[in-house]
Amino acid sequence: MKNLLARPIVRLLLAVVIAVVIIVAPISSSSFINYQLSLIAVFAVALLGLNIVMGYTGQVSLGQSAFLGLGAYIAAYGVRQEWPVVVIFLLCCIIPAAVGLLVALAAARLRGLALAMVTIALPIIGVPLAKRFPDFTGGSVGSTVSWLEAPEGSGLADDQFRYYLVVAIAVVLFILGRNLVRGRIGRAFAIVKSNEAVALSMGISPYRYKVLAFTIASLFGGASGFLYIAVVQYTSPETLSFATSINLVAAMVIGGSASILGTVLGAIYFVMLPVVAGQIDSSRTALISGAALLLVLFLLPGGLVSLPRRIAQLVRGGRGGSPRSRAAADRPPTGDTAPRTTAAPEAEKQPR
Amino acid sequence: MSAVAAELVLRDINLRFGGIKVLQDVSMAVESGRIFGLVGPNGAGKTSLFNCISGHYRASSGSITIDGVETSGKSASQMTKFGLARTFQHPALQLHETVLENVLLGAHSTLAGGPVSWALRMPWTTRSEKAARTEAAELLERLGLGDVADTPAGELSPGLHKTIELVRALLSKPRLLLLDEPAAGLSHTEVEAFIASIRGVRDDFDLTIVIVEHHMGLISAVTDRVMVLDHGATLMEGTAREAQSDPRVIEAYLGQASTAEVSGEPAGA
Amino acid sequence: MAYTIQLIVEGFATGSIYGALALAIVLVNRSTGLINFAQGSMGVLATFVAFGLVQLGAPLLLAMLVAFVFAFVFGAGVERFVVRRFEGGDPDTAVVVTIGLFVLIAGIAALIWGYEPRQFPSLFPPQSIEILGVFISLRSVGTIVVLVAVMALLQVLFRFTKLGLAMRAVADNPQSASLSGLPVSRLLMVGWGLAAVLGALAGILVAPQLFISPTMLDFALVYALAAAILGGLDSPLGAVVAAWFIGIVENLAGAYIDFIGDDLKIAVPFIFMLVILIARPQGLFGRKVTVRI
Amino acid sequence: MSLLELEDVSASYGYAPVLHGISFGLEANRAEGILGANGAGKTTTLRAISGMVPATGRIRFDGVDILGKSPDRIARMGIAHVPEGRGTLGGLSVRDNLRIGAYQRKDRKQIDEHIEFCLDLFPNLRERISSNASALSGGEQQMLAVARAFMAQPRVILLDEASLGLAPSTAQRVYDAIRRLQTETGVAMVVVEQNASLAFSVVDHALVLETGRVSIEGPKESLMGMDEVRRAYLGG
Amino acid sequence: TRTATDGGAGAGTGADETAAPSPGITDTTLSLGISSPLSGPTAGPGSCSVAGLDSYLEAQNAAGGFEFGDGKTREVTLTYLDDTYDPAKTVSNFKQLVGDGIFAYVGALGTPTNAAIMPIANSEEVPQVLLVTGATAFSEDQKANPWTFGLLPTYYDEANTFGKLLADAGKPITVAVLSQNDDFGKDYVAGLTDAIEGSDVTIVDSATYEPTDTTLDSQVTQLAASKADVLMSAVSVTPLQVGVLTKAQSIGWLPRIFLPSNTSTPGTILEPGGATAYPAVYSTSLTKVPASPTFAEDEDVKAYNAAFAEYGSKIAAVYTPHCAWSYAEGAILGEAFKGMEEPTRDSFMTALKSIKDFQAPLLLDGITVDTTRDDQPAISGLTLVQASGPGYAPAKAY
Numbered sequence A: 001m002k003n004l005l006a007r008p009i010v011r012l013l014l015a016v017v018i019a020v021v022i023i024v025a026p027i028s029s030s031s032f033i034n035y036q037l038s039l040i041a042v043f044a045v046a047l048l049g050l051n052i053v054m055g056y057t058g059q060v061s062l063g064q065s066a067f068l069g070l071g072a073y074i075a076a077y078g079v080r081q082e083w084p085v086v087v088i089f090l091l092c093c094i095i096p097a098a099v100g101l102l103v104a105l106a107a108a109r110l111r112g113l114a115l116a117m118v119t120i121a122l123p124i125i126g127v128p129l130a131k132r133f134p135d136f137t138g139g140s141v142g143s144t145v146s147w148l149e150a151p152e153g154s155g156l157a158d159d160q161f162r163y164y165l166v167v168a169i170a171v172v173l174f175i176l177g178r179n180l181v182r183g184r185i186g187r188a189f190a191i192v193k194s195n196e197a198v199a200l201s202m203g204i205s206p207y208r209y210k211v212l213a214f215t216i217a218s219l220f221g222g223a224s225g226f227l228y229i230a231v232v233q234y235t236s237p238e239t240l241s242f243a244t245s246i247n248l249v250a251a252m253v254i255g256g257s258a259s260i261l262g263t264v265l266g267a268i269y270f271v272m273l274p275v276v277a278g279q280i281d282s283s284r285t286a287l288i289s290g291a292a293l294l295l296v297l298f299l300l301p302g303g304l305v306s307l308p309r310r311i312a313q314l315v316r317g318g319r320g321g322s323p324r325s326r327a328a329a330d331r332p333p334t335g336d337t338a339p340r341t342t343a344a345p346e347a348e349k350q351p352r
Numbered sequence B: 001m002s003a004v005a006a007e008l009v010l011r012d013i014n015l016r017f018g019g020i021k022v023l024q025d026v027s028m029a030v031e032s033g034r035i036f037g038l039v040g041p042n043g044a045g046k047t048s049l050f051n052c053i054s055g056h057y058r059a060s061s062g063s064i065t066i067d068g069v070e071t072s073g074k075s076a077s078q079m080t081k082f083g084l085a086r087t088f089q090h091p092a093l094q095l096h097e098t099v100l101e102n103v104l105l106g107a108h109s110t111l112a113g114g115p116v117s118w119a120l121r122m123p124w125t126t127r128s129e130k131a132a133r134t135e136a137a138e139l140l141e142r143l144g145l146g147d148v149a150d151t152p153a154g155e156l157s158p159g160l161h162k163t164i165e166l167v168r169a170l171l172s173k174p175r176l177l178l179l180d181e182p183a184a185g186l187s188h189t190e191v192e193a194f195i196a197s198i199r200g201v202r203d204d205f206d207l208t209i210v211i212v213e214h215h216m217g218l219i220s221a222v223t224d225r226v227m228v229l230d231h232g233a234t235l236m237e238g239t240a241r242e243a244q245s246d247p248r249v250i251e252a253y254l255g256q257a258s259t260a261e262v263s264g265e266p267a268g269a
Numbered sequence C: 001m002a003y004t005i006q007l008i009v010e011g012f013a014t015g016s017i018y019g020a021l022a023l024a025i026v027l028v029n030r031s032t033g034l035i036n037f038a039q040g041s042m043g044v045l046a047t048f049v050a051f052g053l054v055q056l057g058a059p060l061l062l063a064m065l066v067a068f069v070f071a072f073v074f075g076a077g078v079e080r081f082v083v084r085r086f087e088g089g090d091p092d093t094a095v096v097v098t099i100g101l102f103v104l105i106a107g108i109a110a111l112i113w114g115y116e117p118r119q120f121p122s123l124f125p126p127q128s129i130e131i132l133g134v135f136i137s138l139r140s141v142g143t144i145v146v147l148v149a150v151m152a153l154l155q156v157l158f159r160f161t162k163l164g165l166a167m168r169a170v171a172d173n174p175q176s177a178s179l180s181g182l183p184v185s186r187l188l189m190v191g192w193g194l195a196a197v198l199g200a201l202a203g204i205l206v207a208p209q210l211f212i213s214p215t216m217l218d219f220a221l222v223y224a225l226a227a228a229i230l231g232g233l234d235s236p237l238g239a240v241v242a243a244w245f246i247g248i249v250e251n252l253a254g255a256y257i258d259f260i261g262d263d264l265k266i267a268v269p270f271i272f273m274l275v276i277l278i279a280r281p282q283g284l285f286g287r288k289v290t291v292r293i
Numbered sequence D: 001m002s003l004l005e006l007e008d009v010s011a012s013y014g015y016a017p018v019l020h021g022i023s024f025g026l027e028a029n030r031a032e033g034i035l036g037a038n039g040a041g042k043t044t045t046l047r048a049i050s051g052m053v054p055a056t057g058r059i060r061f062d063g064v065d066i067l068g069k070s071p072d073r074i075a076r077m078g079i080a081h082v083p084e085g086r087g088t089l090g091g092l093s094v095r096d097n098l099r100i101g102a103y104q105r106k107d108r109k110q111i112d113e114h115i116e117f118c119l120d121l122f123p124n125l126r127e128r129i130s131s132n133a134s135a136l137s138g139g140e141q142q143m144l145a146v147a148r149a150f151m152a153q154p155r156v157i158l159l160d161e162a163s164l165g166l167a168p169s170t171a172q173r174v175y176d177a178i179r180r181l182q183t184e185t186g187v188a189m190v191v192v193e194q195n196a197s198l199a200f201s202v203v204d205h206a207l208v209l210e211t212g213r214v215s216i217e218g219p220k221e222s223l224m225g226m227d228e229v230r231r232a233y234l235g236g
Numbered sequence E: 001t002r003t004a005t006d007g008g009a010g011a012g013t014g015a016d017e018t019a020a021p022s023p024g025i026t027d028t029t030l031s032l033g034i035s036s037p038l039s040g041p042t043a044g045p046g047s048c049s050v051a052g053l054d055s056y057l058e059a060q061n062a063a064g065g066f067e068f069g070d071g072k073t074r075e076v077t078l079t080y081l082d083d084t085y086d087p088a089k090t091v092s093n094f095k096q097l098v099g100d101g102i103f104a105y106v107g108a109l110g111t112p113t114n115a116a117i118m119p120i121a122n123s124e125e126v127p128q129v130l131l132v133t134g135a136t137a138f139s140e141d142q143k144a145n146p147w148t149f150g151l152l153p154t155y156y157d158e159a160n161t162f163g164k165l166l167a168d169a170g171k172p173i174t175v176a177v178l179s180q181n182d183d184f185g186k187d188y189v190a191g192l193t194d195a196i197e198g199s200d201v202t203i204v205d206s207a208t209y210e211p212t213d214t215t216l217d218s219q220v221t222q223l224a225a226s227k228a229d230v231l232m233s234a235v236s237v238t239p240l241q242v243g244v245l246t247k248a249q250s251i252g253w254l255p256r257i258f259l260p261s262n263t264s265t266p267g268t269i270l271e272p273g274g275a276t277a278y279p280a281v282y283s284t285s286l287t288k289v290p291a292s293p294t295f296a297e298d299e300d301v302k303a304y305n306a307a308f309a310e311y312g313s314k315i316a317a318v319y320t321p322h323c324a325w326s327y328a329e330g331a332i333l334g335e336a337f338k339g340m341e342e343p344t345r346d347s348f349m350t351a352l353k354s355i356k357d358f359q360a361p362l363l364l365d366g367i368t369v370d371t372t373r374d375d376q377p378a379i380s381g382l383t384l385v386q387a388s389g390p391g392y393a394p395a396k397a398y
Ligand SMILES: Nc1ncnc2c1ncn2[C@@H]1O[C@H](COP(=O)(O)OP(=O)(O)OP(=O)(O)O)[C@@H](O)[C@H]1O
Pocket: A332, A333, A334, A335, B154, B155, B156, B157, B158, B159, B160, B185, D013, D016, D018, D036, D037, D038, D039, D040, D041, D042, D043, D044, D045, D084
């Protein structure tokens, strides 16, 4: 299974199939489905940012929704001011990145939970702040925009056009993000996550790389805000609510921390879970989503991305063994009995 | 290679944590291209001294110069610029990553391009990455780790971790290398192999090396000079042979049975 | 002046709500090394058990005791059957598991009792006493007394008892602790159980004011986390002091700094927190962790 | 019947087999040495005994099957393991570490005496008695790990490179103390040690592991007489 | 390039003589949809606004179905989805409902959530009506948004009624205002300010709160310092409102109190808040309170209680006024169906917009439904009430 995937030809074929599916998908789908697909792209970008700062660099951020919201507000404002789309997009990236940079310059001195607490403050303060400036944000009623209609003669419905736009931007951002987390910068992120002392001795300033990761996360957050407005065409303080941040963190881990593919899977989970839960019983969504989250992690502690590995494991390890010994085998003792925090999580194997 | 082995001079280094004086007026001078041994009882302050040199600790007073340039105020992440590399007493590897990925980290400061060029995969980034990979593979091969390059570090026995750290340090193209107990956990045969390779490494890479070790056989085999620390202060400085016969050193460090051990000095000496 | 003092008194009372929950967070952290986002919902569930009993006519004190027993068993069960699988793995995963628990438990409570807040009887009389123009509600006084007592108990538990020492050891490094013969899994269960009891206590203390609902402690949880971290995650005393600090600072800032107002007053404790943590990363009362290289 | 008995013990990490059918027995008051190159499986053998890696075969302690029991139960039965690497509780003070070592003991008075004994043995620890263990130097942490195992007053002690990172005189002192402990309490030991001359100063019998299998075994004297052993482990 | 139906796009403008039926309606059925918060902090009111409506619809279905203006009798079904008060989810739910072919989207609760779908509903011409929200934004301009309007009196109207009462007293009165930091709060304050303009009534202090606050003690303490005669406590969260009532009296401040209609229920607010301590407590009311002994023998209430026990209790566990409001909303829909001559959304909107002087069940005497105005929600009349005994009685002058 693994070997098969390792072959370049198989990988290429797979990529082509996925590309074709992505391109063909919206043509025959309903506007509802296209909306879901587009939302997946929107949140995949937000999750990618979160994964860079949290999954790859190990800095817990509970503030990603604040940047999503900020990007969305900027986009909505820009549309109302009738700025060109490209300008809006750039601003949606630059301003949140700048805000993220400023926050990080102070916050990156902290680590672990202290940092998490400071980032939690972003959405919590962001909500009343957004209500303070109704001219810019539309206050608590929020602000509606109506833009990105399919160009005449394209033969596309609005939702299809928006889907293509959003997915195209997301794909480009994903390629950039993927490049970033591999190679020189990615290795620096990883060592900042696992051991700052070693990072220092390699000439890597953990502080700078944390600030960098945080800034990139904010940039992706802002960009996803732009995409959000492209798809939802509406934003309000609820967009940046703290609950969204928490759900994003959960989705990131469920997809697969420090994994590009995991990020996409996480976004699918993030968007589809409420829909599926509503389908099962719309008055019991909390119960269903909580149970689903636990179930997924129970079966796949490494996230959805570890599914193939897990299957391979189960196939190979058909031989039983008592539950205890199997549980123990899942986490072999590292020779070093140092505190757990230094243990790196199961990271996606990088191709080499 | 144009880089020339560095010269390291410490003057009157003091370090304290709370009420504890960890280092007191430690001075030492390591000539360019030499292998210098740092020994002493547990808790004498050897690792702390390394930490001061590498910028992980800030000495409360004293001066550290590398090739005459004062580095004592610099942060640890700037020290690669001065050609410094080090290994750790407790190997600090990413256990889930492969050996190759682990050592490539050492190439960080030699790779070209910042975040933007790497995100855009500019040609120079890929070129320098390729070069680093080749070099890493060669070094691993040379130190006998060629066939485990693609194994996750966590699956190797701890004895090998020291060597992986050495390769990682070498990849940063240092001129001054600090090794903290590089032979701990190695068996007798392996220590001999290590002795052979460390001299080769010094010559081929044109390095100055400071070694902390409790393995006296290794110390006397490879070092040009040693300094003995005790309770944070210099006890004596001289050749390894002088140190081993110094009654103060025997008293504070080697113990009575040490003579037996000295006799087991390996042939490489 | 009386007004200022009144605001401070109010801050104490509000802070005590956060403090009660913060103690539970500290307890879990000290005994398992984790942060439990489900701490609030677990407390609420136990409070609901008490609520159910009271509705059936049981006296509040009895209901409370039953709720404590329930909480202990439930907390220990959660550790045993859910959290255990994730111990020793990626800490982020464990935290997300507690987020899942948080959602699930709220869902269970809602399934039985619905989302609408309901009145909950108070342990303390509703009256206030007036001292020099400052009104102090007996409920707040009661809450504060209980809180301080619990804090002292925890302090004693961790400082002076063998159980406390063992719990700290397990939280520090379960593998190493097990090599000394510590019954790691049982200690972890006890830690979770006790923390759940504390959560239940917090829930019962605040339910008369917040009204019981599955989401009752959601927002208090953020404050409680802030207090626990600001105080130093391993210090019960720190958690309570920090909680009071947050309550008071927030009130004063909201009342006296016009620009901040009632809507942004929440920002003030967070800004203080940022500054304090930069200066003292281990928190006000936390013990500094040294990481040797 | 031996105090500790391994019969055909195999172990693996995940699916990679590491040990292939190790057997040996150990009487009270005796010490067994395990030698072998890096990665031979010495550490894994000790982990299999103390329940830290899943294993197959048979491991009996004092006539009781302990294979499959959890590490803490095995420890409570009287097997103390000084693990490879940092074996301390970093966030706890040195004193608390020692108290944890004595966790399952009931004789309160004796505990304090034993703490004194350990502090005499390792004066460094006395100086740092209330520091966090994580602040200690590498060697000091190793001392603490050994002291913690002493505090348990075990019937079997598993030493995995107990002298690692210790100054020569300190290492000597540790092994002197171990010998004393042996005569005083009759503790049995399994000693894994790269410093073979140190190991041979305490063991009665030893086995050499090669890629997870026992290649040579015998009484100390006969092993020390073998050329290949001398060359590979003693130098000369 | 799309084959699937595109929601309301096919609904035409009604110009055809034999109008093709709109989606969601057959000769025997009609389907309605709603997206409300059914989990999370707003789920209490959210589920009540579904439960009340569902109770009415199901009870009517069980009684034989709804009669329509075209002479047919139809069963009306309601599909409800949870949006957790997140607008993006509401949009998703709306698209799902429309894609599944609902006829109309009715009675959803929440300001941002409804705001998010308003443009879509209007561009796709799907009725988004009788919304359970007091925000003015949905009803104030029905020419621009012909497919959208609200059910309940606006917050503005409510406060305006209070203000008028004060202004009519004709003497100097000081008022302290506590309001939510959002449009709900702002509309409230605006309604009050407009009403007292030119009178002797003055607002001497005001404070705001976030719905996420755990307590409003400090706000109450601050307002108490003003010693105002009147406290207008526009707090929409039950525990917080109770907290306000207990706090003010505990620090010795006993103003006259004005409560908004959504947090003035005797059983859940007045009694736990110890409202009897205050000289007077005013509120506005629309509906009879089902649990109140005053109405125990009322026919409407009996019908409601029976229907709720049978159907609604599966959705909402605890009563909030939203249950009663949305029950009445069901009757308004029934009234619209009666006037609906063609099975189209256009015809439905026309019928719905022509209801006047309709006395929906549970509405208090004197409160009637009037949907004919372009700038008002369906119900805009309010009865000012005053706490007395276990419930409310019509208010006396100040
Ligand atoms: N956590 C692990 N996961 C996978 N393989 C492992 C793990 N730990 C050890 N191994 C493998 O098991 C084998 C035996 O390791 P072990 O640690 O027992 O050797 P050792 O004899 O103690 O070596 P050393 O002298 O270096 O301590 C080695 O080949 C090693 O690569």
